[in-house]
Amino acid sequence: KAGVTQTPRYLIKTRGQQVTLSCSPISGHRSVSWYQQTPGQGLQFLFEYFSETQRNKGNFPGRFSGRQFSNSRSEMNVSTLELGDSALYLCASSLGVPGETQYFGPGTRLLVL
Amino acid sequence: TQLLEQSPQFLSIQEGENLTVYCNSSSVFSSLQWYRQEPGEGPVLLVTVVTGGEVKKLKRLTFQFGDARKDSSLHITAAQPGDTGLYLCAGAGSYQLTFGKGTKLSVIP
Numbered sequence: 001k002a003g004v005t006q007t008p009r010y011l012i013k014t015r016g017q018q019v020t021l022s023c024s025p026i027s028g029h030r031s032v033s034w035y036q037q038t039p040g041q042g043l044q045f046l047f048e049y050f051s052e053t054q055r056n057k058g059n060f061p062g063r064f065s066g067r068q069f070s071n072s073r074s075e076m077n078v079s080t081l082e083l084g085d086s087a088l089y090l091c092a093s094s095l096g097v098p099g100e101t102q103y104f105g106p107g108t109r110l111l112v113l
Numbered sequence: 114t115q116l117l118e119q120s121p122q123f124l125s126i127q128e129g130e131n132l133t134v135y136c137n138s139s140s141v142f143s144s145l146q147w148y149r150q151e152p153g154e155g156p157v158l159l160v161t162v163v164t165g166g167e168v169k170k171l172k173r174l175t176f177q178f179g180d181a182r183k184d185s186s187l188h189i190t191a192a193q194p195g196d197t198g199l200y201l202c203a204g205a206g207s208y209q210l211t212f213g214k215g216t217k218l219s220v221i222p
Contacts, residue, residue: 031208033210035210035212041214042201042214042215043156043201043203043210043215045209045210045211048208048209050208055208056207056208056209058209090155090156092155098143098205098206098207098208099143099144099205101146101158101161102210103158104157105155106153106154106155107154107155
């Protein structure tokens with residue numbers, strides 16, 4: 001069974017630009033969660049989607065948004081990029097039951113200049 | 114806000130030594146998970162503990178969940194260079210995981 005895939009793996013943007021990251025979950029998984037990982041703050045929860053609906057959202061500004069498609073693939077968008085948005089963005093998929101195992105992708109490393 | 118504190122932040126030991134990593138929470142989670150992350154990769158689940166007082170063993174790794182389900186520890190016996198990585202604990206809540214900041218372990222041959 002293929003794992004969680006994320007594209008692109010690396011991205012360089014400049015301040016003010018916007019970016020879209022993509023995540024394809026494990027086949028059969030309907031839940032996709034997004035996390036931001038930085039050296040200072042660690043892994044922080046952004047949002048979770050299940051069957052195209054956002055079920056939970058972390059404490060991030062509205063510049064961070066996401067969506068999920070009918071095939072469970074998910075995208076995350078960050079508008080008006082700031083230097084502090086430089087991070088590793090991880091997505092994780094699961095069947096969608098609270099507390100169950102989440103399977104992580106390798107992440108997209110975003111550098112904002 | 115639920116918080117998870119991990120200690121130590123960094124650990125550098127010689128091959129063959131034993132070590133313990135701690136994870137303490139300000140509140141109770143329904144379950145607690147331990148992950149290991151290697152550079153350039155996403156976290157990989159090692160174990161999930163659910164019941165207070167639970168002890169789980171995974172080869173040389175021993176995981177404990179406190180009786181009050183607010184703290185956990187990971188003990189590695191006879192560490193090997195392959196154990197090098199970032200160890201993360203995470204509390205499971207409603208449709209999200211709350212992570213500690215991790216313990217970066219280096220095992221020197």
